[in-house]
Amino acid sequence: QVQLVESGGGVVQPGGSLSLSCAASGFTFSNYYMHWVRQAPGKGLEWVAFIRHDGSGKYYPDSVKGRFTISRDNSKNTLSLQMNSLRPEDTAIYFCAKDMYEYSGYDAGGYFDSWGQGTLVTVSS
Amino acid sequence: EIVMTQSPAILSLSPGDRATLSCRASQNINSNLAWYQQKPAQAPRLLIYHASTRATGIPVRFSGSGSGTEFTLTISSLQSGDFAIYYCQQYHIWPPSYTFGQGTKLEIK
Numbered sequence: 001q002v003q004l005v006e007s008g009g010g011v012v013q014p015g016g017s018l019s020l021s022c023a024a025s026g027f028t029f030s031n032y033y034m035h036w037v038r039q040a041p042g043k044g045l046e047w048v049a050f051i052r053h054d055g056s057g058k059y060y061p062d063s064v065k066g067r068f069t070i071s072r073d074n075s076k077n078t079l080s081l082q083m084n085s086l087r088p089e090d091t092a093i094y095f096c097a098k099d100m101y102e103y104s105g106y107d108a109g110g111y112f113d114s115w116g117q118g119t120l121v122t123v124s125s
Numbered sequence: 126e127i128v129m130t131q132s133p134a135i136l137s138l139s140p141g142d143r144a145t146l147s148c149r150a151s152q153n154i155n156s157n158l159a160w161y162q163q164k165p166a167q168a169p170r171l172l173i174y175h176a177s178t179r180a181t182g183i184p185v186r187f188s189g190s191g192s193g194t195e196f197t198l199t200i201s202s203l204q205s206g207d208f209a210i211y212y213c214q215q216y217h218i219w220p221p222s223y224t225f226g227q228g229t230k231l232e233i234k
Contacts, residue, residue, distance in 0.1 A: 044228045045163075109216070111174045112161075112169075
């Protein structure tokens with residue numbers, strides 16, 4: 001069974017940095033696109049990062065572009081999110097999410113069939 | 126950016142009722158739409174993808190329909206565990222620029 005376990009959340013001051021990790025198991029990690037999705041307290045869902053199965057393509061919404069960097073280590077089945085220049089509006093639960101699409105030679109997918117339990121990031125002075 | 130708008134914001138129904146939730150896209154997204162259910166303090170769960178395909182293990186009382194800009198999630202006969210928040214999400218654009226609706230809260234009347 002698929003398992004995604006996030007870690008690394010905590011409290012950080014505005015302008016600071018934080019690195020999140022997601023340990024994946026139960027599937028062939030290197031075959032799947034992966035994502036980070038966040039949810040501010042009491043608010044809806046916001047997609048914040050995408051990485052292709054082999055790490056060759058990374059995409060972000062404008063709200064985090066230039067500040068967040070997604071990466072993966074397929075040898076360790078680990079997904080990461082480096083967050084720099086953090087702002088109070090980045091305060092949220094950050095979920096690691098697996099794309100349902102198993103790479104088969106062309107780009108597709110974009111919907112998330114497994115999620116971690118989330119890790120809380122609080123940006124406050 | 127494709128904007129997703131869900132209605133109503135809150136839907137108050139009773140167990141056994143039929144629920145109809147709507148999602149509208151700001152431009153044509155074909156059938157590139159997913160629905161998720163989220164219960165308090167839990168991660169979202171994928172219900173529907175490609176607008177009408179049920180994800181693995183999702184009961185048949187959940188159904189999705191629509192294409193283009195108008196989509197519907199129908200729950201045929203509500204059970205107590207169905208009261209939750211429901212989100213739609215588009216995945217139409219490449220390179221990825223995924224967006225969610227603001228959610229519909231389905232509450233017990």
